[in-house]
Amino acid sequence: MRFSIAILCFVTLVIRASAQTDDAPSPTAVPFTPEPRQSQWRIGFNMGNVTILETPELNPDNDFKAAVREAERLLPRPVLSFGLALLPFMKVNVDTRQLVNPRQWTILDLEGKSTAKSFQGIGIFMGTQMTSTEGGYHLVSMASMPSDPFLGVRKEPFSGNLIFGIAGNVKTKHLRTKLFETKWENLLPVEDPATLPAGYEAAKELLDDKNSSPQQRFIYGTSIEALVRGRVAKLWLLNYSHPDTTMGTHPWGIFLEQSGRLEPLYINKPSVSDEQYVAYFVASLDLDGDSTDELVLEASYRLGTAFKVISASGGNYRETYTSYYRGPA
Numbered sequence: 631m632r633f634s635i636a637i638l639c640f641v642t643l644v645i646r647a648s649a650q651t652d653d654a655p656s657p658t659a660v661p662f663t664p665e666p667r668q669s670q671w672r673i674g675f676n677m678g679n680v681t682i683l684e685t686p687e688l689n690p691d692n693d694f695k696a697a698v699r700e701a702e703r704l705l706p707r708p709v710l711s712f713g714l715a716l717l718p719f720m721k722v723n724v725d726t727r728q729l730v731n732p733r734q735w736t737i738l739d740l741e742g743k744s745t746a747k748s749f750q751g752i753g754i755f756m757g758t759q760m761t762s763t764e765g766g767y768h769l770v771s772m773a774s775m776p777s778d779p780f781l782g783v784r785k786e787p788f789s790g791n792l793i794f795g796i797a798g799n800v801k802t803k804h805l806r807t808k809l810f811e812t813k814w815e816n817l818l819p820v821e822d823p824a825t826l827p828a829g830y831e832a833a834k835e836l837l838d839d840k841n842s843s844p845q846q847r848f849i850y851g852t853s854i855e856a857l858v859r860g861r862v863a864k865l866w867l868l869n870y871s872h873p874d875t876t877m878g879t880h881p882w883g884i885f886l887e888q889s890g891r892l893e894p895l896y897i898n899k900p901s902v903s904d905e906q907y908v909a910y911f912v913a914s915l916d917l918d919g920d921s922t923d924e925l926v927l928e929a930s931y932r933l934g935t936a937f938k939v940i941s942a943s944g945g946n947y948r949e950t951y952t953s954y955y956r957g958p959a
Contacts, residue, residue, distance in 0.1 A: 654705050656777045657716035659750045660769065665732040669919040670797040673926075673937060673953055674768070676739065678784025680714065681747055682768040683735070683795045684954055687728035688752070694766030694954060696723070701754040705779055712757035714781045716770065719752055724767065731769060736796045740913060742805045747771045747795075753781070762934070765954025769795075787956055789912055789928050792937065796917065804857075805915040806923075809864070812850035819850030819873060827853070827866055827885075829892035837870035837881045839899045846872055851882070856914035856923040858886060858895075858942075866892065867911050867927065875906040875932045882909045884925065884940065884947065896940055896947040907931045909938070917941075924950075933958050 674683035690696040700723050705715050737745045749771045755764035764787070772781075785791055796803070812819045823830070826849065834849050851868040858865070864887045871880040881899040885892035900906060907929040914923040918941065925940040925947075934957015941950040 654707075654779050655718045655721060657751055657753075657775060657779050658718040658720060659775060660719050660731055660752050661729070662733045662748075663729055663731050665734075665798040666730055669800075669917070670730050671917040672769070672795045672797075673939075673951070674793050674795055675787040676785070676791045676793050677714075677787070679772070680781065680783060681737065681749075681771040681793065682714070682753065682787075683749065683771075684765060685752075685767045685769050686765070686954065688724050688726075689766040690723045690725065692725075697754055697766030701756055705756065708756045708758055708780060710757050710780050710782055711759040712786075713755070713783055714753040714768075714770065715756040716751045716753045716776070716779045716781055718779075722752070724752065730797055732797050734799050735771075736798065736800045736802075738794045738796070738803055738805055738915070740790075740792060740805070740807055742802075744802045746799065750775050756780075761959070762957055763954075763959045764956055789935070789937075792912065792926075794913075794915065794917065800919075803915045803917070805913055806855050807913050808852045808854045808911045810853040811910070812852070817873070818846075819848045821848050821850065827887050827892060828890045829885075829887075830868065833866075833868055833883065833885055833892045833894070834870055836894060836897065837868065837883055837899070839879055839881050841879045841902060847878075848872065851909075852911040853887075854911040854914050854925075856925060857916060858922065860921070863888070865895070865911075865914075865925070867909055867925075869908045871908065873908060875908065875930075878906075879904075880906045880908055905931065907936075912937065931955070931957060 672683040734746050737747050749769035751770035753770040849870050853866045866885045869882040883897040884895045909927045912928050913926040917924045922942045927938045929936045936955045937953040939951040
């Protein structure tokens with residue numbers, strides 16, 4: 631008797647889930663646009679069975695929460711615990727004036743491998759058991775457009791499957807990844823002069839914001855090679871803080887190593903009220919075609935991550951892009 635009841639309950643759940651899926655609008659294709667005259671790039675992730683590109687410019691009023699509300703309006707009953715919701719493009723509120731979607735994107739991964747892809751869908755992360763923020767709209771590349779709007783993914787977005795999408799058919803970009811990262815022991819960075827660059831003491835003084843409350847601060851970070859001022863040079867990203875982002879402020883800077891000293895290229899000193907994070911190099915590559923590498927960083931918050939792009943403009947470096955934050959809401 632109990633077995634029969636269990637079977638009946640299972641069948642009822644399957645019927646309900648099928649009904650919910652049948653009621654949901656099927657995804658429709660995102661239109662293609664002409665290849666842009668100027669270089670356009672996006673960051674994204676290889677999810678195993680699909681590739682996604684972040685498109686915050688398409689979010690209504692440039693607000694990722696508005697994009698989430700749009701998805702919930704069209705698909706109020708997600709049947710996956712976590713996955714992508716593929717949306718009907720013509721029925722969703724999208725800032726189409728900002729749409730860049732040529733028939734071919736050049737996709738570059740962290741191993742330097744280049745592939746060509748088309749992006750047919752627009753999607754957003756949804757799920758019945760989601761406890762994290764995963765941003766707003768994404769362009770989605772898949773083998774074929776499914777009729778079911780809910781798509782399970784094989785991987786979750788993280789630094790290991792980060793990719794770069796460059797609009798059009800472009801030459802292969804030379805991508806470099808980090809050379810060195812400070813060693814850690816007992817969950818703390820080891821401030822070892824033997825592995826830090828000459829001039830790190832001066833960098834420490836430059837980064838000291840005099841606002842930190844914890845007694846312990848460490849100088850730690852990553853190094854990378856990048857094309858700077860027409861030549862390949864070695865750069866350091868150094869944090870000067872306690873690694874626990876709940877303790878004090880977390881200043882960091884990017885420095886050019888040359889002639890036994892460190893030349894500061896970019897300094898970030900957050901205020902006490904800012905959300906605190908520590909930064910690490912992920913990659914360097916010329917995304918905008920100006921013969922100078924962009925510097926891609928991972929911003930590690932207490933429980934989540936984002937990615938930042940630092941670009942040279944007019945001889946100065948500045949932050950030009952911050953990705954969706956992915957972590958607890």
